Amino acid sequence: MCGIVGYIGEKEALPILMDKLRMLTYRGYDSAGIAVSENGHFYVEKCKGKVEELEARLDLEKAHGHVGIGHTRWATHGPPSTRNAHPHLDCSGRIAVVQNGIVENFWELKQELIAKGHEFRSDTDTEVIAHLIEEYYDGNITTAVALAMQRMVGSMAVLVVHKDEEDRIVAAKMDSPPLIIGLGRGENHIASDIPALLHYTNKIYVLEDGEIATVTKDDVIITRYRESTTPQRLYDRRVIVVDWSPEVAQKGGYEHFMLKEMHEQPQTVTDTLLGRVPEDSRLPIEIPELNITPDDVRRVERLTFVACGTAYHAGVIAKYAFEQILRIPVNVDVGSEFRYRQPILGKNEWVIAISQSGETADTIASMREGKEQGARVLAITNVVGSSVARLADGVLYTRAGPEVAVASTKAFIGQIVGVYLLLLYMAQYRHLSPSAQQVVRELRQGLWRSARDIERVLETADKTRAIAERIAEKPVAFFIGRNMDEPLAREGALKLKEISYIHAQGYPAGELKHGTLALLESGVPVVALATQSSVYDKMVSNMQEVLARDAWCIGIVPEGDERVTQLLGEENVLTIPRSNDYLHVLPAAVQVQLIAYYAARALGRDIDQPRNLAKSVTVE
Missing domain, CATH: 3.60.20.10 (Aminohydrolase, N-terminal nucleophile (Ntn) domain)
Structure with a gap:
C-alpha cells in the first residue's frame, strides 16, 4: 500500500x-x-x-x-x-x-x-x-x-x-x-x-x-x-x-526485481533450513522461536491456516502435507473471510498465519479472532518485528530477505519450506505410521537437495520462455492440477494475471467437466501440472480431455516422464528434477513463476509494479 x-x-x-x-x-x-x-x-x-x-x-x-x-x-x-x-x-x-x-x-x-x-x-x-x-x-x-x-x-x-x-x-x-x-x-x-x-x-x-x-x-x-x-x-x-x-534490495544486474528474486530462491531454501535442520538426521530439529513444546504438539487436535493471495496457496499445500503425513485435520481460510464466517475454534486448535510482509490486515484480524477464542496463534512470516510476528505466540521466520517485486516468488518458496519445517518439527512428537515415518525421512533429507532442484529449473528456462512467449499471444489461459498440484495451478494463474494482465484461472483438474470445458477451444493454453504420483493417471486423462477440445496443453512433469511427453509432444512439456511428491512442489512453483514472468516480459508489462496492485495490503 x-x-x-x-x-x-x-x-x-x-x-x-x-x-x-x-x-x-x-x-x-x-x-x-x-x-x-x-x-x-x-x-x-x-x-x-x-x-x-x-x-x-x-x-x-x-x-x-x-x-x-x-x-x-x-x-x-x-x-x-x-x-x-x-x-x-x-x-x-x-x-x-x-x-x-x-x-x-x-x-x-x-x-x-x-x-x-x-x-x-x-x-x-x-x-x-x-x-x-x-x-x-x-x-x-x-x-x-x-x-x-x-x-x-x-x-x-x-x-x-x-x-x-x-x-x-x-x-x-x-x-x-x-x-x-x-x-x-x-x-x-x-x-x-x-x-x-x-x-x-x-x-x-x-x-x-x-x-x-x-x-x-x-x-x-x-x-x-x-x-x-x-x-x-x-x-x-x-x-x-x-x-x-x-x-x-538492489537489482544486482537483473532486468527486474522479480527475476532476481526468483534466482534467489535456492538461497532462500538453504537459509531457511540453516541452524534448524541438521544434515545429520540423528539430531533433532529445533525451532525455539516457535515457542511450542513437545506436549503442545501431542495435544493439538486441529490446525487452521489463514492467509491471503499467494500465502493462501502455501496454506493449501500445508493442508495436503499435514493431513497426509501427520493425520491432523486442517482448515485453510482466506484471511478476509475467516472472522466473518464466525469460526468455531477449540482450545487444542492452532491458528497459523502465513504472511510475507507480516502486515496483511486481514491476516492480522484473523489472528486476533483466534486469540479471542483461546487458540494458540503461530505465524510464518518473512519480516522480523512485523505486526504478525509480534502478535503471534510463536513465529517461524522464512529468511527470504526483502522481496521488492509486488508478485511474490521467493517468499512463497520460503513459506512452503517454512510449512515443511513446522511439519518436520511436529513429526518428532507425533505417533506416525511406518510409511509416514519414511516420508518424513525423505522430506527431511530432500529439502536440502531442493535448492539445487530449483537452480536446475532456473538454469534451463529457455524452453519455458519460448512457451510463455506463445502464451503471451493468447487472451486467456488455464492452469490445472490435482492434489498438491492444485494450489500450484491457482498460484500459476495468479502470477500470470498479476503481472501479464492475461485473464488466467487455476482449477482442480477434476473440475474441468463441471463447467470449464465450455471455455476450451482451439489454441487456448492449458498448463497441466502432473507431479503427484498418486493422481498421475487422473491427470493424464484430464490432459486428454483438453486435447479433445483442440486446446493447447502444456505439461509440467518430473524428468524422465515418457507418457505425457508422447501425448503432448516434447515441445509442449516442461520438466522438473525428479524427487518425491512433496518436494516436487518447489521446482514446479518456479516453473509457473517463469511462465508468468516471460509472458509479461513479452508483453512489455511493468513486471515489478503491476497496475492497481500493492506489495503490502495493510487495510481491508
Missing part, C-alpha cells in the same frame, strides 16, 4: 527522503510527494505519477531543511491526482501530514470540521487528520496528534511535522500499517518498510498499535496516545537489529 518516510538530523533532508521513496516504489503507488521544513517555511511538492516525475518537479534552490516527510500514495479515497497526493496541509499551512491506511470515520469528522470553518482542498481521508490536529494544536504538536488520534477510527500510520516545531517529527500508529523508526547518530529515520532504512541503519524500533513517538535527531520518546498525551518514555522498547544487507 502507501509508503511513508521521514528524516530528521544534521543533513539535508530532501536527498534522503527521495532515496527512501525510491526504495518504497515496489509497494505500488500512483502519486508521490514531500514536505521539507526550514526556518519556519515549508517546501511542499507533490504530483500524480512516479517518483521520477516528482524528482523532475523539485526546486532544489528552495527545498532546503533538516527535517521532512514523504509519501507514495495508492489511491483509496479520491482518484490519483496531484490534489489528492500527500502531504496534506491544514488551513494555516503550518501542519503537514502523510498517512498509510484509512480513516474510517473521516466523513463524520470532515462534516464537523467544515462546520467549524475548515476548508478542504482534496478528496482524501488523510486531509481530515491535518485539520483535526490544527483544531487541537495549542503549542505542542505531540499533544495535538495524540488528541486527534483518539478521535479517529480505522487503520493507519501517520507522520506529522509543524513549522513552529522543526526539531521533531511525530509518528503515530493505529492497528496494522507498519511504522519503523531507524536509529542513527545525530539523526533518526522513519519509514513504512525496512528496505527504505537499510542504507542508513540496521537498528530499528517498531511502533506498536496505539503508540505515538516524538522523534528528534538525538532521541525517540514513545508513549501511548490512548492513555496519555504527555510524552513518557517506554523503557521496555527493544531495539531490533536487522541482518539484511542493503545490496539485497
Whole structure:
C-alpha cells in the first residue's frame, strides 16, 4: 500500500527522503510527494505519477531543511491526482501530514470540521487528520496528534511535522500499517518498510498499535496516545537489529526485481533450513522461536491456516502435507473471510498465519479472532518485528530477505519450506505410521537437495520462455492440477494475471467437466501440472480431455516422464528434477513463476509494479 518516510538530523533532508521513496516504489503507488521544513517555511511538492516525475518537479534552490516527510500514495479515497497526493496541509499551512491506511470515520469528522470553518482542498481521508490536529494544536504538536488520534477510527500510520516545531517529527500508529523508526547518530529515520532504512541503519524500533513517538535527531520518546498525551518514555522498547544487507534490495544486474528474486530462491531454501535442520538426521530439529513444546504438539487436535493471495496457496499445500503425513485435520481460510464466517475454534486448535510482509490486515484480524477464542496463534512470516510476528505466540521466520517485486516468488518458496519445517518439527512428537515415518525421512533429507532442484529449473528456462512467449499471444489461459498440484495451478494463474494482465484461472483438474470445458477451444493454453504420483493417471486423462477440445496443453512433469511427453509432444512439456511428491512442489512453483514472468516480459508489462496492485495490503 502507501509508503511513508521521514528524516530528521544534521543533513539535508530532501536527498534522503527521495532515496527512501525510491526504495518504497515496489509497494505500488500512483502519486508521490514531500514536505521539507526550514526556518519556519515549508517546501511542499507533490504530483500524480512516479517518483521520477516528482524528482523532475523539485526546486532544489528552495527545498532546503533538516527535517521532512514523504509519501507514495495508492489511491483509496479520491482518484490519483496531484490534489489528492500527500502531504496534506491544514488551513494555516503550518501542519503537514502523510498517512498509510484509512480513516474510517473521516466523513463524520470532515462534516464537523467544515462546520467549524475548515476548508478542504482534496478528496482524501488523510486531509481530515491535518485539520483535526490544527483544531487541537495549542503549542505542542505531540499533544495535538495524540488528541486527534483518539478521535479517529480505522487503520493507519501517520507522520506529522509543524513549522513552529522543526526539531521533531511525530509518528503515530493505529492497528496494522507498519511504522519503523531507524536509529542513527545525530539523526533518526522513519519509514513504512525496512528496505527504505537499510542504507542508513540496521537498528530499528517498531511502533506498536496505539503508540505515538516524538522523534528528534538525538532521541525517540514513545508513549501511548490512548492513555496519555504527555510524552513518557517506554523503557521496555527493544531495539531490533536487522541482518539484511542493503545490496539485497538492489537489482544486482537483473532486468527486474522479480527475476532476481526468483534466482534467489535456492538461497532462500538453504537459509531457511540453516541452524534448524541438521544434515545429520540423528539430531533433532529445533525451532525455539516457535515457542511450542513437545506436549503442545501431542495435544493439538486441529490446525487452521489463514492467509491471503499467494500465502493462501502455501496454506493449501500445508493442508495436503499435514493431513497426509501427520493425520491432523486442517482448515485453510482466506484471511478476509475467516472472522466473518464466525469460526468455531477449540482450545487444542492452532491458528497459523502465513504472511510475507507480516502486515496483511486481514491476516492480522484473523489472528486476533483466534486469540479471542483461546487458540494458540503461530505465524510464518518473512519480516522480523512485523505486526504478525509480534502478535503471534510463536513465529517461524522464512529468511527470504526483502522481496521488492509486488508478485511474490521467493517468499512463497520460503513459506512452503517454512510449512515443511513446522511439519518436520511436529513429526518428532507425533505417533506416525511406518510409511509416514519414511516420508518424513525423505522430506527431511530432500529439502536440502531442493535448492539445487530449483537452480536446475532456473538454469534451463529457455524452453519455458519460448512457451510463455506463445502464451503471451493468447487472451486467456488455464492452469490445472490435482492434489498438491492444485494450489500450484491457482498460484500459476495468479502470477500470470498479476503481472501479464492475461485473464488466467487455476482449477482442480477434476473440475474441468463441471463447467470449464465450455471455455476450451482451439489454441487456448492449458498448463497441466502432473507431479503427484498418486493422481498421475487422473491427470493424464484430464490432459486428454483438453486435447479433445483442440486446446493447447502444456505439461509440467518430473524428468524422465515418457507418457505425457508422447501425448503432448516434447515441445509442449516442461520438466522438473525428479524427487518425491512433496518436494516436487518447489521446482514446479518456479516453473509457473517463469511462465508468468516471460509472458509479461513479452508483453512489455511493468513486471515489478503491476497496475492497481500493492506489495503490502495493510487495510481491508
